[in-house]
Amino acid sequence: MGLLDRTARRILDRLTLAVRPSATATRQGGHRSPVLASGVEFADHRAYVAGDDVRHIDWKAFARHGQLTIRQFEEERDARIHVLLDLSGSMSRGTPPKLDLAKQLAAAFAYVGMRQFDRATVMPFGDSLERETRPLRTPADLPEVDRFLASCSAGGPTAFTDVVRTLAQRTPGRALVVVLTDLMKPEGFQTGFRTLGALGHELRVVHVRCAEDHEPDFSGELELFDAEEERSVRIRLTRELSAAYAAEIHKHIESCRDACRRAGGRFVDVPVEMPLELALRRAFGGRERAEVRA
Secondary structure, eight states: OOOOOOHHHHHHHHEOOOOOHHHOOOOTBBBTTTOOTOOEEEEEEEEEEEEEGGGBBHHHHHHSSSSSSSEEEEEEEOOOEEEEEEEEEEGTTTTTTTHHHHHHHHHHHHHHHHHTTTTEEEEEEEESSSOOOBOSSGGGGHHHHHHHHHTTTOOOOOHHHHHHHHHHHHHOOEEEEEEEOOOOOSSSSHOOOOHHHHTEEEEEEEEEEEEHHSSOOOOOOEEEEEEETTEEEEEEOOOOOOOHHHHHHHHHHHHHHHHHHHOOOEEEEETTTHHHHHHHHHHTTSOOOEEEEE
16 A cells, blocks of 8 residues: 555645745746747646636637646746655654654655646655655656655754755755654754745745654653764753753744744644644645645
């Protein structure tokens, strides 16, 4: 069975990714504003989306099939969606593991992107930007996404500023960038979010978390292993130290949330204990509801 069962796909089929034209436009045109220049050739049709120029509706196709479609030309550029998936060691924690939910959400964003005829790319990262899928265009590519994500495992540190730098070099155009992460690194994310916003990307951060991240359920003399730095430390965990840790984590997450919003992005929290149906709706909607097709 794939990462998204029939129920999940049914939910996703009612959702669309609302993308600002300015976040994906090129000099030749953007996702919602195809440019027709002299000499360009007809390439394909795609479904009409609210906001498209009605002058490019294929009325003959509408008369035949009863569906609004847009004529695409070679110079039109689809919205690109980059799904960045955190594979750092801390993503292995939680019940179920945070990475399991993050993989399902990565497949969901890719699926909706492909269904809208956007170019979707899944990009795992740790201390660098790992291998990535080829640009995916249709829901028929979903099994390829499943196979790719099945090969991903958690381990090692995170260096998000380096990841963003590599992304900018590898894919210079603007895009919708979805970051699926637990944010369990004290530095790098805030700078990375600000850089993505400055580059003109539209940013969505999905904070995948587990209870252990915020409120460890152990105490006393302990030897703790840092899953990202791969080193051990001996401590005596008291109530006071637990409270101080929880306060620092809260401060860090709020700092990341603020950096995302200042970059013009959307930030949502999704706990691993949440049922997948609710997790999908929260990830796509956040505080503002996602667009829903009638």
